[in-house]
Amino acid sequence: MTEMFSTLGTWNWLIFGFILMALELAAPGVFLFWLGLSALLVGLVSFVINPVWQTQFLMFAAFAVAAVPAWRHFAKSGTSASASSPFLNRRTEALIGREFTLEKPIIDGSGTVRIDDTIWRVAGPDAPAGSRVKVIRADGASLTVAAA
Structure with missing residues (x-):
């Protein structure tokens, strides 16, 4: 099992990220998008440096956890349009x-x-x-x- 993880590389993370984003299209909920974005970021960082697989997983976890406040920020800024017309549907x-x-x-x-x-x-x-x-x-x- 550790041999499989040790072979993880840049392309694995990029493909995994695109698969997660494609799954988001099939089952929308904005959850898989952020995980896919996290995997893509790990893949891009792996282009620059070649970290060991443990570091790659830690980066993925850190990016996934950081995606939650980012999502909340974007979700909050998206509701400002309805705040300018509070009676739009009423x-x-x-x-x-x-x-x-x-x-x-x-x-x-x-x-x-x-x-x-x-x-x-x-x-x-x-x-x-x-x-x-x-x-x-x-x-x-x-x-x-x-x-x-």
Whole structure:
């Protein structure tokens, strides 16, 4: 067994790294990618120096452990795009607190308001058309309003 390990060389690590990255395509989860990257780094370092197999395994372990904070850093920086538009998939929640003019009066607790190019159903106390209302709650495609 140690004879097999002692024959490990640069090309073994490079091939192992590419196999791990190919497996990542088959079973995505971003875990095998970092292990593959670690194996590729060991292969590249082995081009420059020719370490013994024990050192190669230690380098692989060190690179794999260092990949965890690197992954967290890249994952955290990827979420900043959604932080700039927090209501991207929650359009109705973005309307809470805003004021609009009633298009149709609220009669028996139901009316409509135009927001941009969409007419929304609103619920609230009776009010004539043209009055200003403030959205206090969003429930699906219906908004609950109060007098502004």
